[in-house]
Amino acid sequence: MDEQREHGRRRPPLPWGGPAMWRQGPPWWNRRGETGETGETGGAGRLPWLTTLAITVFVQVGSKYATEGQLDDREALDTYARLLLLAGTASLLLRHRYPIPVAYFTAGTALVYLGAGYAYGPVLITVAVGCFAAVVAGHRRAAWGAVAMLWAGHLLVAHWLYRWLPPDGVGQRTWGQETVVAVWVVAIIAVSELARVRREQWMRERAERAQAAERRADEERLRMARELHDVLAHSISVINVQAGVGLALLDSDPEQARTALTTIKAASKEALGEVRQVLDTLRAPGDAPRAPAPGLDRLPELVEQAAATGLTVDVDTEGTARKPAPGVDLAAFRIIQEALTNVVRHSGSRHARVLVRYEAAALTLRVDDDGPATGADAGGSGNGLAGMRERAAALNGTIEAGARPDGGFRVTAVLPTRTALQEDQ
Template sequence: MPELSTLVRRLTPVADPALVLIVLLLSLLPLVTSRGAVPAWAYVLVVAECLPLTFRRRWPLIVISVSGVLAVIYGVAPLPDPAVPYAPLVGIYSAAAHSGRLGANVAGVISAIAITGSLLLDPTATLDHGLVLLAISATAWLLGDGARRRREVARTQTERADHLERTRAAEAAAAVADERNRIAREMHDVIAHHLSMMVVQAEAGPVVVASDPGRATAAFDAISAAGKQALTEMRRLLGVLKDGETAPLRPQPGVADLAELVDGVRSAGIDVRMTSTGPRQPLPAAVDLSVYRLVQEALTNCVRHGEPTRVDVNLVFEPRELSVTVADDGVGAAKTPHTGGHGLVAMRERVTLIGGTLAAGPRADRGWAVRAVLPLERS
């Protein structure tokens, strides 16, 4: 079928001239084979009747009008009649096939009126001949109208397929953008947290290297462990961006990993206390990860800006929601307000995506607090 379609497209430029030649030969045949004398203007009339068919696709209504008028003149004149009026029939088909619906209907009505008028003006015409001519003309119109309808259906299906393809491409692009945004949020949380821990440990190491070598060694070990963990998480996140490479099948962190996270911050010399109230229940994956990243970002901000001595992490499990609060006693709100950083924006966006709420600001007495309420079921 594709080869046939290609062949048809290649032959299209010569199809109309070839059709005009065939119609012209058929229309001239009665004149050429006539036993009586045929005036020269009869040949001119036939040629003038057939030549407009060359433009039947571009100006179908004009073509059928010119060919129809000349055919009526030929039919009324005392000239040898062809078996059927070939040029007007092709014109009727072309008008129905290549005009719009209104043009096709107008062409059909005009053709019927022209055929009826020519039959009334021709004294030699019979009723049987008229009925046959009308039937043949109606058939030509119906064939042309059917071809037009098929093209309209094919065009509609093509437009619909193109629209679906564009929609799928847009949805795929949106999915890629969402995934990249998610990875960007994850990268921010991972890098900010681990680098903050490494900076704190690196600053503490030289201070105690002489007085407490064991603690200095522990600080450098913590730096190494934080760096390795950051590299591992970065490889996992970046793996999905590389074509043909599969990211390591490591579970995303969640509430169960908060103890390890708190221990890492506690090793930096900050008193971090975590409490949990209410019966624990299985959490949706998005909520589980969001809780971990929320606490991670809040602890990172405490270390970077707050200079706290104590941080309280409190989780309250309720039947339909989970409340997470991270409060410190530092001076971050006074020195570097958290509200201007990307971390709080990322936290708020993450919480909003799962239908939760986030509040962050300075505490009444001292320090900074972040509180999020995350739904455990979506309505």
């Protein structure tokens, strides 16, 4: 459905061409780089006016002072030089949308500026910013190529073409003087690569945070589905049995039918309350629940509800009874509730036994019935045992369920208590 809507939605026009270009992707000057990332704004954000204006002012003013310190062997700053500087810094407006051409253009204007005999200085900052944007956008080779072009061109001018280029009377530059340009090249590459690595790390961390949030949402949905299943399966089983009793006795024993209807009313009211409690977790985070979660202290209620369906339940307790951790207490209640629901649905026995054993590091639960299985379709989703196993696994516990050698069915759950969970942590 979502896919159909996506295909049916009209695509916005792209800056590099019309519908015929969609299959080919963006042109070479704005494609994804080696890291698989696009520019910082993806070609759709605002132009960086403020930073570009600040760089322009700094380059224009700084070049004036740099020229004053190099008048002995460099040309004075004139209109042509000012225009070259302005062209280089103005191109930085597009450094996020078109990082490759901007990197080469800034390197080219700097090379022409230095080749014309103007002073060394802030002009190299323009190249640094252009190549930095290209590397961060993932176009590492393009940035390296632009820097290499600038360096190679400068070597060519300084050691061969200087005879025909201004300023007059200046001889070949020594190789030692190339150190300044070499340092700039290394600094540009090092800082750009550092920024690229940091940006990739940030993007990985953001993706991991998004995956963790999605995983937590999935776990919460699963928890709510499990809670709703356990609540509704038990209550509806009671209602189903009592409805059958009421229909069978409606004419012959109206008083007993009235009792069945009263049980249905009580079970449905309790089910609605528990469903409302589960759905309350969808409220704003931080809100306290309106009612405490059920626990083993409500085991007598389960016994009464089972008795209303005709199932007799004997409860035995071993060990010193103590209040388990809230998560363990809820899981224990739901496991016993689901096990008794399965007895009502699938067993021909009208008698079940529940054992609750308190141990030093665990809480053991056992539910037995004498069978035999009815084999009839009792409805339901068939997820009862799976839900019990999920509850136990969430607490590092175990569930064993299966037929007993002497007949009947047994469910055994072992849940670590709070002390054991703390030792694991």
